[in-house]
Amino acid sequence: MSKNLLLILTRNPELGKCKTRLAAKVGDKAALDIYKFLLDQTVAFTKNLNVEKWVYYSELIWEHDIWDSSIYQKKLQVGKDLGERMMHAFEEGFRAGFDNIIIIGSDMFHLNQKDLEEAFSKLDQHDFVVGPAEDGGxxxxxxxxxxxxxxxxxxxxxxxxxSDTLSDIRDADVHLLQEKNDVDYYEDIKDIEAFAPFLKHIQE
Structure with a gap:
């Protein structure tokens, strides 16, 4: 068994239930299409990563979808907020015997396999690895x-x-990765060419 585990938190891609802050500007249909595009991206940059991979669904485990069950172990998120859901996933991973565990969401356009390989490599040498987002998360x-x-x-x-997270681990050995932008709002994607097909209906 690999000593490294990647946890991926995902939302079931259903109309009106994902990317709600983005949907406020682009509409539910475009938000769903964008989220499905981001899910495809996440599969593309994680499927060949040489670590164990667990996908945590928000609502229901879907057996036949983009997450190939021969590559990803499928689980259900537990907890009433994001913190509890992440904590439960880490708990389950450490209980299963993994040494290094990394968690990501499924709405990153600028993340790639090399970034994740670097993150696991840095975690070998440090207590914590954190990827700062431009929005302060x-x-x-x-x-x-x-x-x-x-x-x-x-x-x-x-x-x-x-900042609150880094404050919790200020006395530990922490490695910060390059800052990146996740996709929450229209402003996060409006200037990125790959998203243009989803935004044709938007008038500035």
Missing amino acids: YYLLGMKSLQRELFQNKAWGTNTVL
């Missing part, structure tokens, strides 16, 4: 042992998450 978190405080007392979805 993080797009990636990796650790060698469960630190529950990282998932508690956070205003999830706000610009204080990264």
Whole structure:
């Protein structure tokens, strides 16, 4: 068994239930199409990564979808907020005997396989690896042992998450990855050519 585990948090791609902040500007249909595009991207840059991979669904495990069950182990998110859901996933991973565990979401356009390989490599040498997001959150978190405080007392979805998280581990050996942009709002994608086909109906 690989000592490395990648956790991927995903939402079931259903109309009106994903990318709601983006949908406020582009509409539910375009938001769903964009999210499906991002899910395809996530599969593309994770499927060949030489680590164990678990996908955590938000609502229901779908047996026949883009996540090939011969590559990804499928699980269900547990918890009432993002912190609890991430903490539960890490708990399950450490209980299963993994040494290095990294978690990502499924809405990253600028992430690639090389970035993840670097993150696991850095986690070999440090206690924590954090990928800062431009909006004040993080797009990636990796650790060698469960630190529950990282998932508690956070205003999830706000610009204080990264600073509060780094404050929790300020005395530890932390490696910061390159800052990247995740996709939450129209402004995050309006100037990226790959998203243009989804935004033709939008008038500035």
